[in-house]
Amino acid sequence: MIPGYGGNILRIDLTGKKASASPVPEQWKREYLGGRGFIARAFWDEIKPGTDPLGPENKVLMAPGPYTGQFLSSSGKLHMGALSPATGGYGDSNMGGHFSLELKQAGIDLLILEGAAETPVTVVIEDGKVTYRDASAYWNETTFETETRLKQELGEAWQIMVIGPAAANGVVFACIQHDFGRQAGRTGVGTVMASKKVKAVAVKGTKDVKLHDARRTLAAGEKMMDQVMKQPGFTAWQPYGTPEVVPWASSQGVMPTRNFQTGVIEGFQNLDGPTMKAKVTEIDKGCTSCAIPCGKWGKGVLNGKEKPQEGPEYESIALLGSNLGITDIQAVAYLNGVCDELGLDSISAGNVVAWSMECYEKGFLSEEELGRPMRFGDAEAAVAMFHDIAYGRGFGRILGQGVRAAATHVGLGTERFAMHVKGLEISGYEARYAPAMMLSYLTCDIGGNHSRSWAVTFDVATGRENFDGKAERVIWLQHVRPLFDALGCCRFPWVEAGLDPESYVGFIEPITGMSFTWDELLKVSERVWNLTRMISCRHIPGFGRAFDNPPPRWVEEGQETGPTAGKHFTREQVDDLLNRYYKLRGWTEDGIPTPGKLEELGLGFCAEAACK
C-alpha cells in the first residue's frame, strides 16, 4: 500500500445505519492524489445523474490528502464535496482546523455519508468504528452550542464538525463548522449533511499514518517550517492574516461595496488588519502545523453586545462589511459570529442580504415584505435578517434559497444585480474591470468563488484593460491553487508568505514513495478540473457557455467610484475572454471538454456523458 494515507474509504449508510470500509484504489493515489482529487473521482462514481441535491441519493464526501497533518506548515485541510443545492452542479468546499488529520489517523482517506437517517444523529467515528447518537434534542442548536456539548460529552481529544440551524432549515448556503470558527462554507455542503439528518460528525484516531521515509519527511518539514518563517511575506501577513488585503483591494477599487455597486468604500481603513488587531483580535488560532496562522480569535461587538468568534477574514470583511455598507470592524466581527453560530456561509449570506438592501433602497421590496427597513450600513437589520434566513422566517425563507432564486422570485429586473455565477454568490472581489479575475469567477467549477484562481493581482500588474495572457494565467492558477486541495494542505505559505509553490514537490516522495515532477502534479490538477466540468455537464441540463455568464451588472454598468469608475467590459468582450479560455483548455466553443481532451487526461470514462 502506498504510504502517507489513512488507507480506507469509509462508507456510512445513514438509512440502514451501516458502515463498511474498503481500501482506496492505489491508482487513485497516482491519478488524483487525494482531497479534492478523491472527491471529484468518487463524485463521478457515487452521485448519479438525476439526483436531487437534498434527496437521500446525494452524498457528502470528505477527504484529507497525503500532505494532511504532516509536519509542514499549514497541513490541516479537509476537502468536502456534494451535488450542490445552490447550483445543482459540482459542489465542494474545504475547511482547516484539526479534523482532517484525526480522520486520517482513524484510517480514512474518503468518508462517504449516504442515505438519510429518520431522526437526527451525531455520527461518532473512533479509529474507523462507527456509532450513532441521538441528536434530536439539539437538532436546531447553534454550532457553538453543539460543538461545546459534544466536547463535554466525548472529551476534548475528539475533533468535531457540526451544522447549525441554517442547514437544519434548508438554507442552500449552509456551511459545516469545526473548531468554533473553521467553515466548509461554500456550495451548501452543510445543507446536504442536514438532509441526511446528520447534526455532527465526531472523530478520534490514534493510528500512525505510515510514511515512506520518516527521517526525510522530518528533514523536509524542518526546512520548510524554517523557510516559511523567514519569508518577507510572513512578516507582513502574520500579524493580520487575510485582512492585510483590505487597503490594497480598496485602493484598486476591487472591494465589493453596497452589493457590488462599486469597489471602494469611504472609511475602508476602519476594516484593515491593524484596526482589527487593535479592536477585535485576542489571540492567533492556527490549523494543524501552521506557522503563520491566518486564523485570529476575538470578540465582535455591536451596540454593546459581544460575540466571541474567529476572524473575520478578508472575504467576510468584504461581504459582511463593505458590501453591506458597514465600516465598523467590531460590527463586522459580530456579524461574522452570527453567521458562524447559525451555520451560514458568510460570503453568500452577505451577498444575499446586500441584494435585499439594494432592493429596499431602490423600491423593489418594501419594509412590509422584508420585515424591516433594509438599509446599507444597518448592521442590526443584517443580524435580524440572518436569523430570519437561518430559521426560515418571512422573506428570510426566500433569501435562504440563494440570490439567483430570490431574484427570480421577485423579478422586476432585480436579476440584473443578483451577483452570482452558476447560482453561487460571488465572493470578495469586484471584478467587472479585472478580466482575469472575472474569468476566474466565470469558469470556477463551483460557481462564483475566488479560491480556484485569485488573479486580481495579475490584472493590476499587467493592465486592467489588457486581455492578453489573462486566460493563460487563469488556467495556470486553476491548476496550481487546487493542487493544494488535492494534497490536503493550505496554499497560504505560498500565497501569503511567498514560498515557491514548486518546493512542495519535495514532500511527495518522502511521504508516499511516489515520484512526481511539478508538471506531473499540474497534470493531476488539469485532470480534476476537466472531471469537475464533466460532473456539472452530467447534472445540469444544457450546461455549457451559458452557465459561464457574468451577472448583467458587470457588463452593463460601470463602477460608481474608484480608480476604474465608469468602466466595464461588454458581453462581446467577455465572450472573447471565454473563447480564448476554452481554446486553450481544448474545450468546444460551448465550453465542453472534447472526447480527445478527456482521453488525453485518462478521463475516457466520462466522455459519453457530454452535455445533451
Next chain:
Amino acid sequence: MKLALAPDRCSGCRACELVCALDNWSALNPKKAALRVHGHFPTPGRYTVSICDQCGTCAEVCPTNAIQQNEHGAWLINGEDCIGCNICVQECPQGVMYLHDDNGMVPIKCTLCGKCMEFCPTGALYDADGTIPTRR
C-alpha cells in the same frame, strides 16, 4: 536546555506535537507526543499546553528505578526495567506521560530533545536557557 512555556502565545497549531512524535517515534501521530495542546473555546477562547518540566516525580514513584536522569537533565524511561505499573502516569503532576497501544506497557515521556522549542512558530514553547533561539 530547559523547556518553558508562555501559553498566551500559543496558537494551537500543534506543530510541537507533530515534530515530537516524528522525531522520537518516526511517526505521523501526535497521540505519541510527550506534550499536549488544549483548546478552550468559545470561552475563554485560549489555549493551554501541558509540558514536562523534568520534575522527576516519575522517577521518585517508579518501583523499579526504571527512570534515570541523563546528563542534559532529562528523565528517561529504560523500557527493559519498566514493568508497566503506570504509577508514573498517574502521579505525573503535569499529566504528560501517555500510554499508546503501539508502545505496549511503557509510557511515552519527554526526552528533552528540544524539537518543540526549535519549531514552535510563536515562541509559546521556548528554551529558558536560551540555547535554542525563539522564533518570535
